[in-house]
Amino acid sequence: MQTRIQKIDMRHPDAAVFREAAAVLRGGGLVAFPTETVYGLGADASNENAVSRIYTVKGRPADNPLIAHIASREQFFEMTEDVPAYGRALAETFWPGPLTLVARKKSNIPDWITAGLPTVAVRFPAHPAARALIEASDTVICAPSANLSGRPSPTCAEHVRRDLEGRVEMILDSGPVEIGLESTVVDVTGSKPQILRPGFVTVEMLASVEASAIVSYDGMGVSAPKAPGMKYRHYAPRADMTVVTGDPRRAAREIRRLASLSLQKTGVLATVQTAGLYDADRCLVLICGDRDAPETFGANLFAALRKFDDCQTEVIFAEGIPETGLGAAVMNRLKKAAGGKIIEV
Ligand code: TXA
């Protein structure tokens, strides 16, 4: 299959491009598109065949449900029932934006979106291209991240191309995304919001709306985590990865020691503050972010993991950061990429 790669300039959006992409979706095709978090791989949610192609193309486990992307809050209430007052408040406060709400689904929501679960995950993205596409297609769009299953999520169209060219009809390219970490997934079926996946909307931000959010995402290896996707080793570079947490200088010293003992091609995922402490002749040193500006980690993390792959890195040592604010989401992705291998110094 020939994949059409269409550049879009959101300063001068061309409605014809979104009409064409919408026609591809309506015809059962797959369109990768930008959101503010990561690129998504879209299919018309009402078309079972198209949605099942998402699973085939990505190699996605059949028990991992999809997020339904909408372009108005009303669509959320049309798809769900029994949403508590705090769930409505979260939708009011954080939509459009990087938040996914998991709510009890109405009986007309097909099982092929939800992998048979009684709940459906819904997100109203803020990115103007995502909104334009959903509006033009006049349907709900199912979209997981547009990577091969197990690979780091794509933060630019080139990542999508390298994973999916020849397997999908179209890729909309509006350049690099803003956030670079997938949306926060919050279950709103209980008496309190339950965070199933940390993201840009932090526990502290959720607390400004509903005081008592429950954090329940450290589910690696747990047999039935509530977000099925959280049990897989995600975001994984091909290399064997270890995260070293603790005081930054001590962590850097330990990483230097480990890297000096390594006989394999070694990479270090460093920070602005520590990059100069490593031996760049011996290993590939990439900067993940600035410890004083946590949002920079999101923007670089997945691209750095892909870069290690491109350079055939065999072993990666990554510095941890404090798990407060956005640091919780960054560390969740790092730990998953490392398959849970963590050294505390
Ligand atoms: O930022 C994002 O959320 C991106 C963009 C494209 O919107 N999408 C994304 O989708 O990250 P995906 O499929 O890679 O991750 C969806 C997560 C998975 O962990 C999945 O198990 C969980 O949401 N999920 C989906 N439906 C669910 C449900 N009904 N109950 C619990 N978890 C659910």
Ligand code: MG
């Ligand atoms: Mg994903």
